[in-house]
Amino acid sequence: MFPVQYTSTPIIEDGEIVGAVVTFIDITERKRIEESLKLDEERLETLLNLTQMEIKSEKDITDFALEEAVRLTKSKGGYLHFFNEDEQTIQLYSWSKDVLKTCTAKPDHHYPLDAAGLWADSIRFRKAVIHNDYQSLTYKKGYPEGHFHLIRHLGIPIFDGDRIVGVTGVGNKEDPYDESDARQLTLLMNSMWGILKQKRSEQERERLILELKDVLAKVKTLSGLLPICASCKKIRDDKGYWTQIEAFISEHSEAEFSHSICSECANKLYPEYYDKIKRKNIK
Structure with a gap:
């Protein structure tokens, strides 16, 4: 099955239609280009919306980015976790809404990288990893009973300079994941991290200002009666x-x-x- 465009031209003899010439044109490539352009527009809109979320909470920002990652890659679920490179530990932070609806496994919040499964390979290899036939992989560690069932998986590391600060992934797209999916997911999550980093810097700045004001107030008290x-x-x-x-x-x-x-x-x-x-x- 593939999309076609057809035209029908009647054959007329002595004022009567005696037949027709029907032409079919394969427009698969045109449809692919149209869908690609539409997806690019949606990605740009997502990035624009993301840049306007500075006043939102960190959880709101990460939840939005994760749900958009799932939607734009046409996946069925996703995750977003932070990583402490010094301690080599993963902080399990967020799962997409669809995963939370079906996953009944007991959640864990922190555990070492060595204990993580294939979904953490993007941290180990420091690059995007694609598993388009997850269940056939013989070296996978598996996952607990009730966990989101993986068929396909795309995972990427989130960098801050040359340090990995997080990992995100999506799963169970109907078609195989490819490098285009990896690039777009990386772009989205890098944008998200840039906003989080700026937000955390501003919060630290505000904390230092309040601390300085408190110190100055105490100095002022000391200089009084x-x-x-x-x-x-x-x-x-x-x-x-x-x-x-x-x-x-x-x-x-x-x-x-x-x-x-x-x-x-x-x-x-x-x-x-x-x-x-x-x-x-x-x-």
């Missing part, structure tokens, strides 16, 4: 607790203390020792 005990010289903080003056100043500034004793206190507390030191210094 301090309630100090006339007897023991402890200082009362903003929570009502009395603190040794050196502890309070160290907490609210960069000052450090080296403890010693002044002459008056030495004479008062240790008169014999102080008198001995004094006579020695006079000599």
